[in-house]
Amino acid sequence: MDILNLDFQQDFFQLFNLPATFKIDSAALERGFLALQAQVHPDKFAHLSEAERRLSMQWATRVNEGYQTLRNPLNRARYLLLQHGVDTQEESNTAMPVDFLMQQMEWREALEAAKQAKDSAALDELEQRMQHEVRILQQQLSTDIDDTRDYAAASGIVRKLKFLEKLAEEIGSAFDELDS
């Protein structure tokens, strides 16, 4: 049983009937997601045969995976680049621009300081600064992928965003710790 190997034929953009671009109509994505789940969700098949129940679970899983992939900008960029045959080298390529690394270090120090001081206002501020940077990078991704098709540059941004995603997770955990 290998459910992810099913021949679903379509890629995620085709699945939701959307153009394969980084810029995305999120309202259309959500409409497509709900329309598909309304057809394939296991709740619609609970009273049917085992074969139909199994297929329904596989389809609903696939639709959820597609939605998560396209909804999240980092996942979407990664997926598009993969479709263009570009490896984002997130594990192998750790050479980052110096100014980016300096900024990372500064933010990590700020995170540690806020954790030590149990300062949720400082965490808030750090989160906002980071989100601002994320938005700028996403804008750049859109240009690199959709307009100039500079996939090497886009890969570099994906690697940066991966760093920031990790930092966002750590800020989240720091908030959790403040609460407990």
Add this chain to the structure above:
Amino acid sequence: MALLQIAEPGLSAAPHEHRLAVGIDLGTTNSLVATVRNGISTVLNDIEGCALLPSVVRYAPDGSVQVGYAAQAVQSDDPQNTIVSVKRFMGRSLKDVGEVGNLPYRFVDAPSTGSGQAPGMLQLRTVAGAKSPVEVSAEILKVLRERAELSLGGELVGAVITVPAYFDDAQRQATKDAARLAGLNVLRLLNEPTAAAIAYGLDNAAEGVYAVFDLGGGTFDISILRLSKGVFEVLATNGDSALGGDDFDRRIYCWILENGGVSALSAHDTRLLLTNARSAKEQLTEYPQTQITAVLGGGDLVDMTLKREVFYEMTQNLVARTLQATRRALRDAKLKVEDIKGVVMVGGSTRMPQVQHAVGEFFGQAPLNNLDPDKVVALGAAIQANVLAGNRTADDWLLLDVIPLSLGIETMGGLVEKIIPRNSTIPSARAQEFTTYKDGQTAMSIHVVQGERELVSDCRSLAKFELRGIPAMVAGSARIRVTFQVDADGLLSVSAREMASGTEASIVVKPSYGLSDEEITRMLQDSARHARDDMVARALRELQTEAAQLLDAVENALQEDGDALLDEIAQARIRGSMDALRAVLQEEDQQAIKRAVEALNSASTEFAQLRMDKSVKHALAGHKLSELED
């Protein structure tokens, strides 16, 4: 005038006959069963007119089992054989439960089943032998099943059983096992706050983002849902599966011990004071103070006054814990307090004024109390059961729920790598490839855990298994693909296979806390020692019902899509399997029926696939149309 339809005995009845299905709220303190009758969700009462069934089970010396009020009445007299709040032990080892000193039971620790395995589920020693929490819960479910069958006048097609949203895989699996043991066909495990949201949302035509705050007898859940026309979407859930009204009782109990100068209590006294503590708590919802009076076994008298303010103070940090979880849920949903349109209160423990007050203050709005917090979960579960059983309703809705705790695997150094993050919409799956790190390595060990912490030792161990028979290759060249699948019940299954060699050694792993089919069979046999014939007959009837439903489903599918999707040969093949199943359906031979069911399932798989494709295309076609309209 409608023609009477007469079905061949035992065979599929009219396709649109109402299928009997129930929703069951298996609570820590009380349990309920509800069903949809004439389009209205109703809680089913017992013959004395009571809706609530106390979740109390007593194993009596004469071998009988008492459940509900009868068991509750004798809990102080026979505390060791009378199990209350068994839900807190579901899927839990003795180590997990912690402060067992306050509980009047004789626990049996279940050692781990293998090296490195987590310890198994605890058991309780009673006069009827060691009982697992699954067996105790099954006694409660059996009573509710019988109540429903008596009241509805027929056998149930299936049931939706509710679980706390924050239940982990082990607790969910244990609940499903208990239902199977009670002879119930589980249509779905449904999260309690989600069930409440269905009942509330449909009744009030609610739209927008709502929080469901569910403080029950032993568990706390907070779920953030987006309600829109036809869709219930859980955005995030959080909670504590060991925080509820019981903990408030225990605070009072401890206060009595500390301030009343009593100590060294017998099991009888412990249960007596816990019962008194609970009624004191309930009194304080109405009155500013209450009197706690009890005569202990040794003749000592407890006579104390408890003031509301004192009670509030001693339970302050319990309330604070609910708000911590609430903050985490909001953050996961990426929402602020101001985004919440309404707060729905669920669970008897939300009656406590200090809880109402704290929740109101946190959200900056008065919580919604226009539904009975004890019944709303069962009512919502019944509505969902009705739909899942295939009884179409005029307005169809879509329910999208999430997994409450992240699933991960152990990596080097005892660290956890998350595979499926918490709050992922289910069903969900993820495949991960592993490789060997030594030349000629033919086995590897995979450890699946659930939780948010970084260290394996801080998370719950769900399953640990070895993949054997990997073909000997150079290090790093084997490719083992492990697939983690979470189904719509929130239950995990894991399968693996070696890709590079082409061998398809695939396995399916059940989490270590789940019961194997053999164990379920043994328990069924144990519990039915006096009524074995009944049980065999029942199993046969269930199988026949299931087979008839399958015939029904395939027949309907053929009528709808047979000509459009299949050629004559393919249709004849399916018809052949249907005839074969009909031929054995009335025989007493379970194995033959099972084989025929399997044959029909496999003969109709391709057809099901075609129907699914068609259905997906239809959804996309509709999607296109809506875009044109925009």
